[in-house]
Amino acid sequence: MTDNRVNASAPAARVLQRLPLAALAAILVVLVVVPMGILLYASFVDVPPRPGSPPGDFTVDNYAALLSAGNRAAMLNTLVIGLGATLFALVLGCGLAWLAARTDVPFKSLVQTAGIMPLFLSSLVGALAWSLLGSPEQGYLNIVLRDLGLPDFVNVYSIPGLIFVSGVYYAPYSFLLVYSSLSLLNPELEEAAYVHGARFRHVLGGITFKLVTPAVLGAATLTLVFIMENFPIPQVLGSPEGIHTLPSQIYRLMATAPSQPNQASAAGAILLVITAVMVFVQRRVLATREFVTVTGKGFTPRPRELGRWRWPAFACAMLYVLAAVMLPLFALVQSAFRANPYTTGIAAMFRPESFETEVMAETLESEELQQSLLNSIAVGAGAAFAGGLLYLALAYYVHRTKEPGRRFLSYVAMWPAAVPALVIGLGFLWTWTRFPIIYGTLAILVLAFVGHLLPQGFQGISSSLIQVHPDLEESARVCGAGKIRTVWEILIPLVRTGVIATMLLIFILSMRELSVAIFLFTSDTQVLSISIYNAWEGGRLPPVAAMSLVYIAFLFVLTFVSRRWFGVTNRGV
């Protein structure tokens, strides 16, 4: 669509032509490249990059210090928990996906919902609830076990506990990827195997899961990255027993006096390298193993009959819902709605007179909650709007123009996918402490979320842009509409649904995020996740539970509303 009336030979015209590229590139550099650059710089000098401080001398001591025993243990834990929980999450996610997509399991839609339900809770709330449930001795599960005369063996403050909780809350990602792949799989490929004499187990292992291997591998690396960079779970469940992973170690280096910001930066750089390598490997793996048999064509596959395994399979799915959603909700309600935080047994848990609404009422009325909820909404809405505009401009430039620099822009836009949320926060901290207009305000949180969610936002809007056939815009041009008119009257109305859906996603994801914000908030700019975390750190468990319930309710309504929105508007266009 190069249609300038006169060749842009004049230098001024050429500069004007490059203006969009320059603006987009500058924004991406500020959001992505500069924070990472300053973080790497900080990891190689001996003074923190703070305003007024000298530039510092080059040193590799920060990296050498990472070889200390504590840091080595953190790295090992990151790896062990990452691999163990990924395996567990894959088993859960693939199993549920197969049941929901390909079998005659009873209450299929319930099983399908089970696969994504834990997403409402976020890993922060999940970890908090499981600490209420499974802490040694005082955990509700242990109280119940003792009451029943059984040994109180449950302890989530342990490596297996961390693996269990991480696996439970990251299973939905494998579920989503594998489910969509399984439901797009042409069932004739399986039927052909039966016709040619294969038995069920051959087909399931040799055909079905072989064909969705790219999705499973993709889910595996994605889950591994997510779990290894996760901060709330190891912080809440690991730190009481001194079990640290790289993210919680970075936080410890920053938050405990005397803070060691340069060492924290070095640890962040290491974590960044690990996740970046994995994301790179994932891209390569997926690029080479794209099986064409998974088409976008709609099928109504004949479900596999489970026979006598129907109900046991359903029970397994419900067991997952119990562990991921029901028990945590029960624990939060128990903790939020009682006057005395100590419970002696099962009977005490269900005694009507021990229920109190005082904590909940106090929490709802507290200025802290109201302010941080407002802050969360402001930050989420800010990120959704600012991000939505940026992602739309980027996607338009990359997919709808023939201007130079498109590959560079789309490449840099995907970078944050490889950057742990905690490390993004650290990078933004170093970048913006010099600018008090931004630092210490909600604006820095908005900026950090827009940068952190670039890949999701850019991909979301890109996919709805790509669905609009270029002919639709070109025919408007032929009909006499100028470029801007075409975007306004044709393109925007056609991608509106997709853009709104992406903005809602950005809103929800920024509401859920703790790690990005943990280094960037001040007492005036606490968001809800931070308030919950701070209350937990202060040991005020009932308010933590009460705020968590408000948080969950809010996320649930948001997600429900946006899902409805998807469902209603995706038709027709």
Place this chain on the structure above:
Amino acid sequence: METKVRNLTVKFGGHVAVNDLSLDIADGEMLVLLGPSGCGKTTTMRSIVGLQKPAAGTITIGDEVVFDARRGINVPANDRNIGMVFQSYAIWPHLTVAQNVAFPLRMQKVPKAEIRERVAEVLASVGLQDFGPRGASRLSGGQMQRVALARSLAMRPRMLLLDEPLSNLDAKLRERLRYELRELQQSLGMTAIYVTHDQSEALALADRIAVMRDGVIEQLAGPVDMYRNPRTSFVADFLGVDNIFAARVTGHRGPDGSHGSVARLDGSAIDITAAAVKEVGSPAYVCIRPEDVVLTPSSPRRPEDALAATVVSASFLGDRTRYHLAVEDGPSLFAVAPGAEDPLAPGAKVFTRVPPNKVQLLDD
């Protein structure tokens, strides 16, 4: 409107899609660009409408130069007033049929009352008078095609471009719309360029056909002329000549050598006689239409002209039967026998004969 394309060159990176192409389209003429995919026919059309910026050349519509690479003139597509029907129809799904058709008129700032009038008028002309308020996403393929045509006609364009507009429709509808399109174009006296890779569509619609290959025009002629006298074997192949054999001219017929040439098919000992006279020793392609192959079950009177063959397969097509034959010690030959008689069984022996004036000796 009369259109002149001069020395048009379009490049995609290093690939030359259209190479120094010149073309005149007369006022009111329907010109068909015919060729295989990737031959540059759509690129040529997109350059004329202004959606593709050529590397070199000029394009003049009427008196207006809309593109001139050397003078730096490139009128944007929205100022060229050329109608275009896209292969995908490009009907905007968020607008109604009437809004789709009204769009170019709104862009031209036509008063509202007049827009309503003209939309109704043009919808009636394509037989969609009652479809105005209908959502555009709820139309059948044929209806979408008509809306796309109505939208292009509503703007009263200087010229109409059609990019394989019938290729997404089923065969029966395609044939009917082909006639409608031709009649509408002729009654409006609209200058039109029609891009297709379907030879029967080209023959039925065109005032003139330009067969394109690798970014250049291989032959430009009226449909009858082109059908009778394809200039090259490529054109012949594209116009449905199924039997094309590489050969070499070995001699001449007649006392003074002016009664035609004899060509020996490459890789066999078979000689074919053609009416054209070509230099002895020159390579040529022997091109024979399947309907020009005469089948006789018994030995013919002049056996030197006939070739013995075996029926490999026969497909009965109702009003004719199409045969795949294996010539004895020679190549496969396709033949069409008219009439609804019982087809010959596979394995049957037949004699084939091609009148020399139906055999063409063409270049590559």
